[in-house]
Each structure stands twice: as C-alpha cells, then as structure tokens.
Amino acid sequence: MDRRDALVESFMTEMGHCTKGETLFLQAVEEVARHVLTVEKNDPSFAAARVLARLVEPDRILSFRITWEDDDGKVQINRAWRVQASNAIGPYKGGLRFHPAVDLDTLKFLAFEQCFKNALTGLPLGGAKGGADFDPKGRSDAEIMRFCHALMRALAPHIGPDKDVPAGDINVGTKEIGWLFGAYRQLAGAYQGALTGKGLSYGGSAMRVEATGYGLIYFVERMLAEQGEDLAGKRIAISGKGNVASHAAEKAVQQRACVQTLSDTSGTLFAPDGMGQEAIAWVQGQKAAGRGIDTPPDGLGLQFKPGAVPWEIAPEIALPCATQNELDADMARQLVDGGTRLVAEGANMPLTAEAVEIVTGAGLAYAPGKAANAGGVAVSGLEMSQMSHRQFMSAEEVDRELCVIMRDLHARVAEEGREPGGIDYVRGANVAGYRRLAQAISAQGII
C-alpha cells in the first residue's frame, strides 16, 4: 500500500540522496512528512524557513572511538555517537543507548523523533540521541564502569546543562548514569546537571525511573476516556521486560487492569489471570541481576513460552515496549483479527510502517511513541529544573506533575488530530510537535 503524495514523494527523493541505507531514519521522517508538509506549504513563514528540510539534517553528529580495558587487561574498541538534532526550543536532550545493533541510522531516527516528542511535552527541550555499539551482556560491572568512564571522556566537552543533557535508554539505567555522572563531574570540574536519570542521592528526580511506563498508562487512560472507558479489567499485552515495560505493567495493575504478558527476545511470560505486583517485581529482579525470565517460580501465576510473542493472546490493549520495528505486519493482523482496540507505543517506533497502516486502517486507536512515551523525558525536564533550583520535589508531587503533563500532551495531540470518527494520534502528534518547532525555527532566522 503506497499513500505517498507528490509532495512527500519529492521530499523523500531529495532526502534519499544523502541518507542512503538509513532505513530507520527514512521510515521515521516519511511518517512525519506525510502530515506536516501540507501544514508547511500552507504557512508562508514555515515554508520560507524550510523547517522540515532543516529538521532532517541534524545540527551536528559527533562520532567517537571509545577505547577501554576489559577484565583480562585486553584493549577493547567501540564506536559511539551523539546526534544533536535541534536545539531550537531548548538544550539538546535525549537518551544514550548501549547495544551491539546501535549505528548512526538508529541514532538519527531516535534523535529526529526526540525533537517532536520533546516539543510535545511543552517543556524547553531540544532533541538529541546517542549511544554506542557496546554490548553490556556478559560484561562485569567493573568493565561497564570503565566503558562509561571512557565514553564520558569523549562526550564531556560536548554536553552541559544548557548545552546537551543525555539520559538513559536501552541498557543505560541508574547504575550507568551514576558512572557517567561521576566521570562528568570530575572532567568538568563542576557539579552541574549535565545528565538526567541520576540517583536520588546526587541530584536525581523522584519518579524518573517509573516515568516513561507510568506516563504511558496515563496517556492510555486519556485515550480510553475519549471512548468513555477506563482501564479496569482490560486485558493488556506488554512486550519487553525493561524499564518501560515493567513500569507500565506496574501502573496498569495499580489501575486494576489485567496485564497478561511481559517478554524478551527469548520468549513471552504469560499470566492468564493477570500479573500481580509480585510477578512484576520478580521480572524486575531478574533483569537487574542479568538473569532470564524463562524459569518463573511457582505461585506467581506465570507461564513461559519460548520464542512466543505477546500479541497472540488477542489482548484488548497492546503496548509494545521493547524496541524499534518489533511488531510487524503479521503481528498487526493478528492483533486486528483478535479484536484489539487500542495500541500505544512505549518503545520508540516499535511498529513497522506496514503494521501502522494495518492497525490504523482497521480503525484501532493507535498512539505513536513520540506522544505516548514522552513521560520519561518530561520528568527528565523536571529533573533539570529541580537540579538548577537546588530544590527537589517529592515522588507524589512529580507523579502529579507527570499526570498533568500527559493529560495536556494528550489534549494537544487530540486538538490537532481530531476527526469525525475519532482521533488520528499520528497526525495529531506530528502536527502539534511540528508547529512548536516551526514557530521557534522560523522566529530565529536563517541560522
């Protein structure tokens, strides 16, 4: 199915010349271009500023060789990048990912998406993303710490509280941020908030760990409220078992939903009667200890199916929370045929372009990650404010604020995406994010 119109076709063709082989980046850009190019064309100042053409070319891409020593004293070499996409509305902001599959294409797509997501939060945050092809699997803590310190030696000159503020992402959690921050403060010779996701004892925000998953559920609650419904008793399938997935599960259970799955690349944990908090805590403990989820203990109501994906249970709500393009066309058809009514992305771009066509074509309510998972970066924004004021909020205060941010974000997206038959969340998110970026970019002249 090809929905490209002439405007999108010519934009993508022009872009294709300098982005050969960057399939993830092109996928993310095309989805945005479909909705915003007509908005740009119809606004003389946005059109004159060529906003989208500027946004698809990052401000700068930093590339690093990271050299470090493993536990056997052997020299190891990794590649790392920081893609600083746009600081038109605030300092560059976005996570760092450690994964062997990390490459420039992945980070360019994530940095591009981050610009729109951060604009949607209503906070003054620009867009960036970074990471390394370092695989922490099988590495000791001492090795991961040495890698973090080596990475920060390369990154430190390019970041700072008013410049670029990295955070965590896949395989980068509170532990890694601690090591990155330790090296940063020594190299900078100053105690400043150049990273978020810090521990509570040294300038972190309450609830940053929970924020993305909890925010996702607050967003889903607004989507359901549009249909006059709530989460109570709804059967939910969640993929992933990490930070986003497990905290989405935790909040959904608190809101009386029936969470039936969590997963990883080895298979899926099924809970036919719904997971309790103990089951979720067990998954979190396994992940923290670097252990698998394939041997659940008796008494938690969990069954593990090797190689299975969560979507086969025909859930009412599907929340992909693992990684990009994890949910393909066949899985999307499985959801549609099984009667799923709502899909919201906890991960960044977890549905392939074809899968998006299938779920939206079938009339499911579908929220893209740039809207639904923005709670994490929003609380990072709150962490930046708290750090600069030297005054910290309680967990209850941050949670309340997160709820308000997700409610307002939903309203912004709904306003742009409302149609007679419901809300087009993809168009709403793309256009609302674009308008904020375009106003800032066109107001600041040709730079």
Ligand SMILES: NC(=O)C1=CN([C@@H]2O[C@H](COP(=O)(O)OP(=O)(O)OC[C@H]3O[C@@H](n4cnc5c(N)ncnc54)[C@H](O)[C@@H]3O)[C@@H](O)[C@H]2O)C=CC1
């Ligand atoms: N941590 C954060 O605050 C935010 C994260 N995200 C996105 O959420 C997603 C997950 O990130 P985190 O939970 O932070 O990472 P994490 O490292 O805590 O967990 C990721 C988990 O996904 C599992 N996984 C990877 N590929 C999989 C697959 N194909 N099927 C099933 N499971 C798979 C891994 O086993 C891993 O446990 C990523 O797309 C990330 O960019 C988005 C917004 C904020």
Ligand SMILES: O=C(O)CCC(=O)C(=O)O
């Ligand atoms: O908290 C942040 O700055 C980054 C969060 C992130 O990487 C994301 O929203 O994908």
